[in-house]
Amino acid sequence: MSEPKNNPMLQVSHLAKRFEGIVATDDLVLNVEAGELHAVIGPNGAGKTTLIAQLSGQLAPDSGHIVFAGQDITQLPMYRRSALGLARSFQITSLFLDLSVLDNVALAVQAHAGHSFRFWRDARSEPQLREPARALLARVGLGARADQPASLLSHGEHRQLELAMALAGQPCMLLLDEPMAGLGPEESARMVEMLRALKRDLTILLVEHDMEAVFALADRITVLVYGRVVATGVPEDIRANAQVREAYLGEQEAGHV
Amino acid sequence: MTGGFTIRNIVTVALLVALVLLPLYAELAGQRFLLTLFTRIIILALAAVSLNLILGYGGMMSFGHAAYIGIGGYAVGMLAHEGIFSGFVQWPVALLASALFALVIGALSLRTRGVYFIMITLAFAQMAYYIVAGLARYGGDDGLTIYKRSQFVAPLDLSNKVQFYYVCLALLYGSIYLVWRLVNSRFGMVIQGSRSNDMRMRAIGFPTYRYKLVCFVIAGTLCGLAGALLANHTDFVSPGILYWTRSGDLIIMVVLGGMASAVGPLFGAVALLVLEEALPFVIKLLGTPFFGEAAARASEYWQIIMGPLLLLVVLFARGGIMGLLAKVRAKERA
Structure with missing residues (x-):
């Protein structure tokens, strides 16, 4: 597991988005280093897909900034971000x-x-x-x-x-929204291998429910709960973090970790 | 339009050749009304081909396509009324006016989707209808008679019915070829991708709005050409040619012939308009021995047969006539 090299590919600062009173993204801060595979995990409704939608330009945030490869892309439409090298895959096959x-x-x-x-x-x-x-x-x-x-x-x-x-x-960066969703064990293993092969060349932001895949692939992990970052760190730290275990892993997934 | 001797290709070529030979047959058989009927079919087929470009390939459900027929037609009619008969002026004006109208409607309507898109295109077309109906100088509701067809250089004479037929046919075939090239080009792939999944197209980096807008303008311009031809064909324009039921007819031709097939709308136009002519006759012929006079009266209600026929096509032959012909091929191979 490589340490952060302080060479950010993606910097998200104070991002916020609400839908009719429901807070989907709450003062979210996230840095993804170049060449890193950064996983975002969190319980259902934590705002993971909303985050991806804002990063890709499908949704406009209410406030905050997104800087990609040194350029502020907060206001850019989807096709422009794609042209800059920020590619996205969809949770629901599209x-x-x-x-x-x-x-x-x-x-x-x-x-x-x-x-x-x-x-x-x-x-x-x-x-x-x-x-x-x-x-x-x-x-x-x-x-x-x-x-x-x-x-x-x-x-x-x-x-x-x-x-x-x-x-x-x-692209120089991939936004992957639950690439393992709905895959059988064999297909999942193949996808993990494929991502492992890619992560040397690409920066990847991975949103995923499959904890086995996340801990096998991620250099760093960010945990979201109710649109807020609860913890960010290398997998060992996340595994050991009491707050994370309580907020998320403790409920249902601790047995797998 | 894939290569090889498939049933579909053979029938397509047969239809294209038959239309080229039709004036000869009409002359020899002494049935000159056929020439008039098929000139009309060819002109409306051209309009349907243009609609198919946005509806069949682009998935843009325009319910106001007749507006361009009206604009093309009225451009010719108004200029003729003002004493300008040159086709070199009339036709470019007809095309340009249609293109501009399409640009405005497209720029607004393409920002919406689904039912809203349908309603906006319909609303603009109806607006155009009421505007021309209110043009007192150009006949208003009663329409406008055109005393002289568009003038080109000799020996081209559009008043000659055979010559006019071939001009229309050449423009139709040219348009089908143009659409076929367009939809298979890079531009066409963007249009088809956007029909399939517009959001994904934007996510992989296509500004789809501007491609769809260009496609919308091309289709409107082509349809304006059909309007210029129709005005010359009937020597008359009236608000009726851009009423919304006409837009509906064009949609039926596209669906009947087969969406997303370059020649499909031609089949649809021939089928719809020939049935329109033939059904009353057939009802009379088959009904008279059984019902006597009543059959003649019943023949006025030919649409009672037409409606269910269309329903059957929509329910059981999604690909329209072209789809059915492709199925025949598939069965032969099996």
Whole structure:
């Protein structure tokens, strides 16, 4: 487990968001170092997905700042953040189900290949879109399913496809919202291996319920409860933290830790 | 439009060739009304092709597409009324006016989704309807007769019915090819991706709004062309050509023919308009031996047959006619 290198990729300061009186994010402070895999855990309703939504630009925070790679992105729309190298995967599978698996990834490649006001040439025969897409599919282990409709893939394969698409823009940081959700033990193990292989090249913010995966992968862990940071530290510290055990792990998950 | 001798491709080519040969048949068989009927079908098919670009490929459920027919048509009619007959002026004005109208409607309506999008496009189209109905100088409710068709250089003469038919057909085929190229280009992939999952498109880095807006304007412009042709075809424009039921007809053509198929709307237009002509006749023919005079009167209610037919297509043939033809191919291979 590497110590923080004080080279922040993502700095979140005093972020706040409420929905009709419910506090989803409360004065949240979070720093993610470059090259770190930083996990965010917390009980249901702790505001983890809301946090990801604000980081990716899907939701606007009420107050606070988000600085990514030295640039304040608090006001930037989703597509601009993506263009800066901040990629996101979705908790609920969000794909182009009526397009082929390869089309899905090729679209993600195209998103980072300049503007798309190109009206004439057949995009499905452009090697500069199709070849990187095929390589990405091979990287996540979906090479053989490239030409099938995305709707025919299993849930686990959808997660792999999500990952391939997130990687298409050669991002410097990934926001992963519960990539293990709904996966069987075998698929989970494969996903953990894949993330372990990625974490050397990429900064990753991982929101996950699967404690086994979190403690196997994370360099540092932040614990959220009711939108507030209760603790941040290396996995051993989090495991030992009494406040965390009481607030979260103690209730249901302590047995697994 | 995948390659090879599939049933779908053979039927498509057969229809395209048949339409090229139709004037010859109409002349030889002495059935000149066919030429008039099919000129109208081809013009409305062009409008349906343009609607399919946003509805079928882009998932933008515009319920105001007839507005562009009206704007294209009225551009020709008003200019003719003011003594400007040159097609080189009339047609560019028709296209430009449609494009501008689409730009304004699109810029506002594309910020909304679902039912709101449908209602906004419908509202703008109805607004255009009431505006032209109120133009007293140009006939108001009664419409405007066009005494001279758009003038181009000799030997092109739109008053010649055969020539006009081929001009319409060439523009239709050109538009189908244009749409086919568009939807398969990078631009088209963005449009189709946005139909499939707009939020995800934005998350992976596409500013989808501006792509959809450009697509909306292209579709509106193409439909404006159909309007310019329709005005020349009927030598008359009235507010009726942009009434909302016309937008409904165009949607039916797209759904009937098969959404997200470049030639689908042509099939839909032919099927809908030929049925419209043929159903009263068929009811009369089949009913007279049994019900005598009553059958003739019943034939006025041909829509009673038409409605359930459309329902069957929507319920059991989601891909429309093109979808059915593709299924025939699949069964043959099995």
